[in-house]
Amino acid sequence: MKITKIFTFDSSHMLDGHDGKCQNLHGHTYKLEITVSDGLIQGGAKDGMVMDFTDLKAIVKQQIIDPFDHAFIYDGSNERESRIAALLEEWNMKTLRLQRRTTAENMTVEIYGRLQNAGINVCSVKLWETPTSCAEYEGENE
Template identity: 40%
Template sequence: MSKIRITKQFTFETGHALYGYDGKCRNVHGHSYKLSVTVIGKPIADATHVKLGMVIDFGDLKKIVKEEIVDPFDHATVFNKNTPHVDLAKELMDRGHKVILADYQPTSENMVIDFSEKIKARLPKNIQLHSLKLRETETAFAEWFAMDN
């Protein structure tokens, strides 16, 4: 049977600041991110299986991405844990705000790498992550492809 790619899209709002950056993005600001998750696999051929014909149930993929990406990042502010913004992050957390201190500079490029690892770890063995597209604005996005990694 042929391998098929399926894609599910997600949206979330996240703030961040780029430590050491030489432009406006060094300031705390936010984006309405759009994440496209594409997986590849063979549709289930077992006629007795309740998910006959599916590569993966879109609901199952949604659960993974929601738990790993959307819920933690939506309406959070992401800072590089090595930034001087750590004091600001601690103050925000003390005031009940959702803050993520990442091991990386929170660019779209690094976020999509992080997301790929989180999603791959949760997929069933017979399903592979094919690609991710993280749209930061209407005209700017980062993409991750399994074949490149």
């Protein structure tokens, strides 16, 4: 059985060295779809649920929305992006350092890992950068 919950957050990023417009600092209103799979809970207040949507929302808020929303998300291994982040941090602006380039594809892997580490039996993560463009990650075995 699977359940899916949808979230949104706003962030900025850049893809230093990209051969198109995304090399520039820009932002997105991301739409995030989290799908969780498991058997149905048997008995108790949550009988018949894979997971309570309220519980999923609280974990996603803490692990993903709070750190990502309205942050400059940057590749910590990229010198230019790190310099921009350092300047923003001097001005007490929110940043989020990732260990990889901030493509939609890489961000889905990051989000998947964070949720897995939080104990969620995440099945897939789908991240929409625009209304017509998304990346989806279903784990390493998919």
